[in-house]
Amino acid sequence: MRLLLAGALILAFTGAAFAEPDQPIERMATDKAQNFELGSIDWQDEALLPKGAKSALLIGDPSKPGVFMAYLKFPPNYEIPAHTHPFTEVVTVLKGTVWNGHGEKLDRDKGDELDVGASFTLPAEHPHYLWNEDETVVLLTATGPWNIKYTNPDDDPRKDK
Template sequence: MKSIFITLCLALTTLSAQAEDQIERMTADKMQSYKVANINWKDEPLLPKGAKSALILGDPSKPGVFIAWLKFPPNYPIPAHTHPYTEVITVLKGKLGNGMGEVLDKNKGETLKVGESFVLPASHAHYVWTEKEETIVELIATGPWDISYSNPKDDPRKK
C-alpha cells in the first residue's frame, strides 16, 4: 500500500510539472505604458467587421494568459457566441451591453460603464453590443483563444 501511495505521488508530481511546461507564462521584458491615443489598432478578423484589436501582453494563439484591448464602433453588435476558456472583460471607454444566451436580445442584458467588468465562464453563450459611442474594453483570457458563433452564418471568417 505504501509503495502505491509513493508511486501515485511521484506520478502526480511529474504530471504537474509537465502541465506547467505546456502553459506559456505571461511575462514582460520591459515596463511599458499603454495610452489609447498611441495604440496600434488592427482589424480583428474573429469579430464582425468594424472591430479593432491591440495585443497588450501574451499571445492569444498559444496556451497561457493574454491581455488585449478591443475597440468597437457605435451601434455595434457581436452575435451570440462562446469561447473555449474563461474571459474577463473590463470597460475602458464608453458602454458595453452584455447578455447571456444563444440569440442577441438587448432586453435581456445589462449595460456596463467605464470601470465595470464581467467574468464569462468557458463555453458560456453570450453576446455584446455598443450603443451611441465608441467603446474600448480590456480582454484578459487564456489562449489558445477562439470564438464559436451560435449561428455559423454570423461568423465573419466564413463570409
C-alpha cells in the same frame, strides 16, 4: 479589484486543450516594459469579430496556452452575435458603455448595461453577446489558445475567407 484578480488567477491556472489558430488579435511587442495609452494605440482590424472591431495585444499570445490581455475597440452601434469561447474571460470597460447579454441569440432587451470601470466574467463555453451605442474600448483578459465559436455559423466573419 478582487474579482479581476480572482479571474486572472483562475485564467493563469487554466489548461489549454483547444486550438484553432485563426490569427486573432494583432501582436504587439511584449518582451519589454511598456506603457499603454488608449490615444496612442496602433489598432488593427480584428478578423475573429464582425467587421469594424479593432484590437491591440498588450501581453501574451492568444494563439498559445497562457494568459493574454488585449484592448478591443468597437465602433458605435456595434454588435457581437451570440458566441462562446473555450476558456473563461474577464472583460473590463475602459471607454463607453457596453451591454452584455447571455444566451443563444442577441436580444437587446436582456443585457446588462456596463459603464467605464465595470468588469464582467464569462465562463468557458457560456453563450453570450455584446452591443454598444457609442464607441467603446474594453480590456480582455483571457487564456489562449483563444477562439470564438458563433452560435449561428452564418454570423462568423471568417466564413467568407
